[in-house]
Structure formats: structure tokens, C-alpha cells
Amino acid sequence: MKAFKKYYFLLMLFFSAAAFSQQTKERLPNIIYIYADDLGYAELGSYGQQKIKTPNLDRMAKEGMKFTQHYAPAPVCAPSRCMLMTGKHGGHSYIRGNYELGGFEDSTEGGQMPLPEGMYTLPRMLKNAGYTTALTGKWGLGMNTNSGSPLKHGFDYYYGYLDQKQAHNYYPTHLWENDKNIALNNPVITVHKRIDSATATDKEFNYFKGADYAPEKITAKAIGFIERNKDKPFFLYMPYTLPHLSLQVPDEYVQKYIGQFDEKPYYGQKGYASTKYPLSTYAAMITYLDDQVGIVMEKIKQLGLDKNTIIMFSSDNGATFSGGVDVNFFNSEDGLRGLKMDIYEGGIRVPFIARWPGKIAAGKTSDLISAQYDVMASLAELTNQKFTNTDGISFLPELLGNKVKQKKHAFLYFEYPEKGGQVAIRMGDWKAVRTNVRKQPNAAWQLFNLKTDRSETTDVANQNPALIKQFNAIQQKEHQCSHIMEWEFLDPKFDIKNRKE
Numbered sequence: 001m002k003a004f005k006k007y008y009f010l011l012m013l014f015f016s017a018a019a020f021s022q023q024t025k026e027r028l029p030n031i032i033y034i035y036a037d038d039l040g041y042a043e044l045g046s047y048g049q050q051k052i053k054t055p056n057l058d059r060m061a062k063e064g065m066k067f068t069q070h071y072a073p074a075p076v077c078a079p080s081r082c083m084l085m086t087g088k089h090g091g092h093s094y095i096r097g098n099y100e101l102g103g104f105e106d107s108t109e110g111g112q113m114p115l116p117e118g119m120y121t122l123p124r125m126l127k128n129a130g131y132t133t134a135l136t137g138k139w140g141l142g143m144n145t146n147s148g149s150p151l152k153h154g155f156d157y158y159y160g161y162l163d164q165k166q167a168h169n170y171y172p173t174h175l176w177e178n179d180k181n182i183a184l185n186n187p188v189i190t191v192h193k194r195i196d197s198a199t200a201t202d203k204e205f206n207y208f209k210g211a212d213y214a215p216e217k218i219t220a221k222a223i224g225f226i227e228r229n230k231d232k233p234f235f236l237y238m239p240y241t242l243p244h245l246s247l248q249v250p251d252e253y254v255q256k257y258i259g260q261f262d263e264k265p266y267y268g269q270k271g272y273a274s275t276k277y278p279l280s281t282y283a284a285m286i287t288y289l290d291d292q293v294g295i296v297m298e299k300i301k302q303l304g305l306d307k308n309t310i311i312m313f314s315s316d317n318g319a320t321f322s323g324g325v326d327v328n329f330f331n332s333e334d335g336l337r338g339l340k341m342d343i344y345e346g347g348i349r350v351p352f353i354a355r356w357p358g359k360i361a362a363g364k365t366s367d368l369i370s371a372q373y374d375v376m377a378s379l380a381e382l383t384n385q386k387f388t389n390t391d392g393i394s395f396l397p398e399l400l401g402n403k404v405k406q407k408k409h410a411f412l413y414f415e416y417p418e419k420g421g422q423v424a425i426r427m428g429d430w431k432a433v434r435t436n437v438r439k440q441p442n443a444a445w446q447l448f449n450l451k452t453d454r455s456e457t458t459d460v461a462n463q464n465p466a467l468i469k470q471f472n473a474i475q476q477k478e479h480q481c482s483h484i485m486e487w488e489f490l491d492p493k494f495d496i497k498n499r500k501e
Contacts, residue, residue: 028129028130028131028233028383029233029308029309029310029356029359029382030233030234030235030236030300030305030308030309030310031126031131031234031235031236031309031310031312031379031382032235032236032238032296032300032309032310032311032312033235033236033237033238033312033313033314033375034238034240034293034296034311034312034313034314035081035084035137035237035238035239035240035313035314035315035316036240036242036243036289036313036314036315036316037077037138037167037239037240037241037242037243037244037315037316038243038244038245038315038316038317038318038319038320038340039242039243039286039289039315039319039350039351040315040318040319040327040330040332040333040339040346041318041319041332041333041334041336041345041346041349041350041351042331042332042333042334042336043243043286043319043330043332043351044057044058044061044286044290044351045057045058046058046060046061046062046066046351046353047066047334047351048331048334049330049331050331051260051261051283051329051330052283052286052287052330053256053283053287053290054286054287054290055290055294056290056291056293056294056297057290057293057313057353059297060293060297060311060313060353060355061353062362062363063355063357063362063363064311064353064354064355064356064360064362064364065353065354065355065360065361065364065365065366065398065399066351066352066353066364066365066366067351067352067353067354067365067366067367067368067370068365068366068367069349069367069368069369069370070314070349070350070351070352070368070370070371070372071348071349071350071369071370071371071372071412071414071426072314072315072316072317072318072348072349072350072371072372073089073090073093073348073371073372073373073414074090074093074096074097074317074348074414074416075317075318075338075340075341075342075343075347075348075416076097076098076316076317076340076341076416076418077098077138077140077164077244077316077317078095078097078098078099078112078113078140078141078164079093079095079096079097079098079416080316080317080372081095081139081140081141081239081316082094082095082115082141083372083373084122084316084372084373084375084376085115085121085122085123085141085153085376086119086120086121086122086373086376087122087373087374087375087376087377087387087389087390087391087392088373088390088391089371089373089391089412089413089414089415089478090413090414090415090416091413091415091475091478091479091480092391092478092480094115094116094119094483095112095113095115095141096415096416096417096482096487097416097417097418097486097487098112098164098418099112099113099484099486099487100112100165101113102163102165103165104165104166104168104190104191104192106166106173106174106188109143109162109163109165109166110143110163111140111142111143111146111148111162111163111164112140112141112142112148112163112164113141113142113148113484114141114142114143114146114147114148115141115142115147115148115152115153116147117147117152119153120389121153121154122154122235122237122375122376122379123135123150123153123154123155123235123237124153124154125154125376125379125380125383125385125387126154126235126379126383126385127154127156128385129233129383129384129385130232130233131233131234131235131383132156132229132232132233132234132235133154133155133156133157133234133235133236133237134155134156134157134158134222134225134234134235134236134237135150135155135157135158135159135160135237135238135239136158136159136160136218136219136221136222136225136236136237136238137160137161137218137237137238137239137240137241138160138161138164138167138239138240138241139158139160139161139162139239140161140162140163140164140167140239141153142162143162143163144162144176144179144180148162149162149179151178151179155237157178157225158176158177158178159175159176159177159178159182159217159218159221160175160176160214160218160221160239161175161176161214161241162176167214167241167244168191168192168244168245168246168272169189169191169246169248169273170210170213170214170215170241170246170248170249171184171186171187171189171208171209171210171211171212171213171214171248172184172186172214173186173187173188175214175217175218177221184210184211184212184214184217185210185211185212186210186211186212187210189207189208189210191208191246191272191273192268192271192272192273193207193268193273193274194267194268194269194274195207195267195268195274196267197265197267197269200265200267200274202276204274205265205274205275205276208246208248208273208274208275209248209251213248213249213250214241215240215241215242215288215289215292216250218238218240219292219295219296222236222238222296223295223296223299226296226299226300226303226305227299227303230303230305238296239316240289240292242285242286242288242289242292243282243285243286243289244320245271245272245273245320245322245323245324245325246272246273246323247266247272247273247275247278247281247282247285247323247324247325248273248275248281248285249281249284249285249288250288253284253285253287253288254277254280254281254284256280256284256287257277257279257280257283257284257287258277258280260280261279261280261283261329263277263278263279263280264278265277265278266278266323266324268324270322270323270324271322271323272322272323272324273323274324275324278324278325278326279326279329279330281324282324282325282326282330283330293313296311297311306357307356307357307358307359309356310354310355310356310359310360310382311354311355311356312352312353312354312355312375313351313352313353313354314350314351314352314353314372315350315351316350317340317341317347317348317350318332318333318336318338318339318340318342318346318347318348318349318350319332319333319339319340319346320339320340321339321340321341327339333345333346335454335455336349336454336455336456337455337456337457338456341418341419342419342422343414343416343422343423343424343433343435344424344433344456345431345450345454345455345456348414348424352370354399356399359399359400360399360400360401361401364401366398368395368398368406368408369408369409369412369426369428370393370395370398370409371392371409371412373390373391373392374392374393374394374395375392376390376392377390377392377393377394378392378394378395378396378399380394381394381396382396391413393407393408393409394407409426410427411425411426411427411474412425412426412427413425413474413475413478414426415478415479415490417438417482417486417487417488417489420435420436420437420438420439421435421436421437421438421439421489421490422434422435422436422437423437423475423490425471425474425475426450427467427470427471427474429449429450429451430447430448430449430450430467431447431448431449431450431456432445432446432447432448432461432467432468432471433445433446433447433448433456434446437489437490438489444461445461445468445471445472446459446461447459447460447461447464447467447468447471448460475490479491481493
């Protein structure tokens with residue numbers, strides 16, 4: 001009888017442990033967040049793109065949920081990345097613009113303004129929940145030589161670019177792995193070098209090619225991280241540089257498009273690398289990005305992690321405007337006004353796809369008004385973390401179709417100190433915009449009804465004075481003085497010209 005009781009006790013202990021293990025596994029799904037760079041709202045097939053092939057991301061949308069009113073928190077790289085990592089909007093974020101340090105050459109690599117040590121970040125929050133964390137791609141929030149190293153902000157491992165200026169070149173001499181310089185098999189090139197259109201040769205175009213393509217190396221490191229951590233919960237942040245300029249991609253991808261478009265060579269006259277086939281190369285870069293997403297999805301499936309992994313995909317801002325890219329040809333923004341660096345819809349409305357088989361219903365489209373600074377709150381709820389110091393609202397109920405009602409933003413706030421100083425507020429169907437505020441502190445609001453005017457063509461501010469009063473109050477409430485005067489354009493405390501030393 002004693003032997004039976006002992007056996008019964010051990011049996012119950014085993015099943016209890018197994019049940020707990022299963023609950024833990026379900027409670028802590030693997031999380032992969034894939035971040036494109038300068039990808040326009042309509043540059044994926046699932047968002048209406050007709051000329052560029054993106055079968056893997058289109059499949060991801062069919063197997064998950066596609067958002068139609070999702071926003072990057074800023075219209076350029078570094079601030080969007082900071083706000084994604086910290087859950088703050090542009091009026092509260094530590095980093096609000098692309099504050100460049102150093103130069104383009106290896107010897108002057110300095111990165112961007114670094115995050116200060118101790119900041120509460122998304123990976124740090126997930127580490128507290130028991131996750132192993134990794135970054136593979138472009139960081140843009142500081143260097144290994146200062147407080148901005150990813151290792152100081154919650155990442156257990158990283159590989160890729162630290163400096164976004166270095167990321168202008170897809171064939172760099174090196175990438176960074178856990179604060180160490182890792183050499184690549186590529187020559188030293190000046191990526192912004194122009195070539196003479198009258199005498200250009202294939203050799204001159206080939207100057208911008210190398211042996212080791214950075215995104216391929218980055219994907220390989222991501223796959224290695226997944227394989228090493230397949231038996232425990234992991235968070236993998238994958239901020240690819242694609243399709244950010246320069247126009248560089250392996251020839252076999254360009255060949256998929258050559259002959260489909262009427263195109264002329266790009267000689268570097270607007271910056272970035274020259275290329276013989278700019279339209280084909282740009283399309284090929286997006287298709288290459290799509291293939292990387294497919295590689296990750298296939299690896300997750302092979303390892304049996306499909307049903308316990310949520311994969312999200314978005315872009316850091318709208319499509320670019322220079323360097324040989326023709327966004328009009330590709331209808332990159334589907335009629336939305338503005339591009340990268342603009343706080344109009346084309347600069348900040350971005351694709352967002354989330355897939356989690358068995359949890360997120362397949363083939364769903366959401367028109368929930370949301371922003372990337374909601375991601376941290378959403379993952380806090382997903383992993384049972386308490387996180388209240390944020391401008392975000394969890395969109396997890398929307399993803400999972402919970403009976404719990406999805407909370408909605410009263411407004412989204414955008415503040416961008418560059419390109420003259422810009423502010424925007426999305427409140428329901430209304431979108432208010434102020435531009436050139438640095439030179440014109442009393443610049444008037446422009447007001448658009450996005451329900452009837454998604455392209456922001458008709459300013460109806462004069463007909464809605466009560467709304468303008470609300471937007472003024474929101475701006476005053478949401479703006480906090482920046483820690484550097486270069487970003488303080490709404491309530492400047494310093495007169496640089498007349499400042500006394």
C-alpha cells in the first residue's frame with residue numbers, strides 16, 4: 001500500500017509538472033518582430049502592390065491578421081526604433097530624430113544618439129518574463145563604445161549594423177556581433193560615389209558589389225539563434241535594412257525583374273550607390289526581404305514551433321524619395337500623401353501583419369487605429385507583465401479576437417523635429433497636421449477627414465474651430481521638453497543665436 005501511494009504521488013507529481021510545463025509554454029510563446037526599413041504602405045501584394053512579388057508576406061497575411069491603419073511612430077529610422085523599443089510617442093521619446101554622430105568611413109563610425117543606460121526597453125521587459133532575447137539587423141540607437149550597445153538594453157545577443165550610416169552599404173567591410181567587429185569579405189567602397197553617365201561602364205556599376213551580402217549573413221545568424229533556443233521562449237527582433245537605399249541586391253534577384261520595366265540607369269546623382277537597373281533592383285530588394293521572411297517561417301515550422309510562435313511584420317516609416325527609387329512607378333503609398341520624413345499619411349502609415357496559428361484567426365483585416373508604440377503594451381499583456389509607463393495600448397484583444405473589448409486610443413500623437421518641425425494628431429477619422437513649426441511657431445493646423453479624404457488633399461480646419469481647440473490642448477499636454485535643444489521646436493527654451501556663454 002505504501003509503495004502504491006508512493007507510486008501514485010510520483011505519478012501525480014509527473015503529470016502536474018507536465019501540465020505546468022505545458023501551461024508555461026502556452027503562456028510564453030516565442031515572439032519574432034520583423035522590421036522593414038523604408039517599406040511603403042502599398043509595397044506588398046497583400047496591400048495592393050501589383051509589380052513587386054512578395055509571396056511569403058502575402059501568405060503571412062492570409063494566415064494571420066492585416067492592419068490597415070497602423071502607424072510608425074516617426075517618419076524616419078532612429079526615433080521609430082526608439083519608440084518601438086520604449087513604448088513612447090514622439091512627444092515623450094528620448095530620441096526624436098536622426099541625430100548623427102561620426103561619418104560614413106569605417107574609421108569615423110560613430111552611430112546615432114545612444115539610448116542611456118537603464119532605460120526600460122521591450123527586450124528588458126521580456127527578459128524579466130523569462131525570455132532569451134536577440135537582435136539581428138540594424139540597431140541605430142548607439143554604439144558598442146557608448147551607452148547605446150544593445151547588450152546594455154536587454155539583448156542577450158546581437159548581430160548586424162550598429163550605425164545606420166554604415167547600413168547605406170549592403171556590402172560593408174564588417175558587421176557587429178556582441179560588441180565585436182566581425183570582418184566580411186567585401187572591399188572598401190564609397191557608397192555615395194557618383195559615376196559619369198556619359199562614360200559609365202559595367203565595371204563602374206560593379207564597383208558597388210561585394211561577396212558577402214549583409215542581409216544574408218543577418219538571416220543566417222537569426223536562424224542560428226532560433227535553433228539554439230528552440231526549447232525555451234525567445235524574443236527575436238529582426239530589423240532588416242531592406243529596402244532602404246542603397247540599391248544593392250544579389251544579381252540573381254535583379255534578373256527576376258529585368259525586362260519587365262522600362263528603366264534607365266541610375267548614376268548616383270541623388271546620392272547612394274549607382275545601379276544599371278534601378279526599378280528592377282528596388283523590386284528585387286523587396287522580394288529578397290520577402291524571401292528572408294519565408295526562411296524564418298519555414299525554420300519555425302521545421303522545428304515544430306509554428307503554433308507557439310507569434311510573428312509580426314512592419315516598417316519603420318514610409319517609402320523613400322531619392323537615390324534612384326521611383327515610388328510613383330510602384331504606387332508605393334497607394335495615393336497616401338507624403339513619403340519618408342513627412343508626417344502626412346505616406347510617411348507614417350505602414351503595413352502591419354501578425355501571424356500566430358491557432359491563436360490569431362486567418363485572413364482577418366483590422367482597421368483598428370494603432371501604432372508601434374503599442375507593441376510593448378501588447379507584449380506586456382501577452383506575457384503577464386505589468387507595464388504602465390507607456391503611451392501605448394495593448395492591441396492583443398484585437399489580435400486574439402477576445403471577448404474582452406479592445407480599448408482604443410483617444411488619439412495618436414506624432415512629433416518630429418526635422419524637416420522644419422512637424423506635429424500630427426490622429427483622433428478618430430480626423431487628422432491634424434502642423435508643418436514648418438520651427439520657423440513659424442504659430443503655424444496653423446491643417447485638418448483632414450481621413451474617412452472621406454485619405455490622401456489629405458482638402459484642409460477643413462477653418463470649418464472646425466472646436467476641433468482645432470482640442471488639438472491645441474492635446475499638443476500642449478503631450479509635449480515634453482526634449483533633452484537637447486536641436487529637437488525642441490514647440491517650446492524652445494534656448495535662443496542659440498543670442499545665448500550667453
